[in-house]
Amino acid sequence: MVPINKTEKDLLVKAFPPHKYPHYYCYPRTMKQDSKRGHYFCVESPELLAKLNEIRRMNVIEEHK
Numbered sequence: 494m495v496p497i498n499k500t501e502k503d504l505l506v507k508a509f510p511p512h513k514y515p516h517y518y519c520y521p522r523t524m525k526q527d528s529k530r531g532h533y534f535c536v537e538s539p540e541l542l543a544k545l546n547e548i549r550r551m552n553v554i555e556e557h558k
Contacts, residue, residue, distance in 0.1 A: 494534040502533045
């Protein structure tokens with residue numbers, strides 16, 4: 494399981510819609526009752542991790558060498 498934030502979860506759901514992939518991709522969340530303490534997780538599948546890396550690279554402002 495890989496920890497992700499809500500924005501990354503929303504983008505992954507958009508890329509892999511639940512109606513096309515009903516039970517294969519899921520994003521469990523902890524502490525559903527208290528919204529401030531919830532953490533999202535992503536299953537470790539090659540497709541999801543590749544898309545997650547792409548999403549995280551989009552948010553990089555500058556790389557230092």
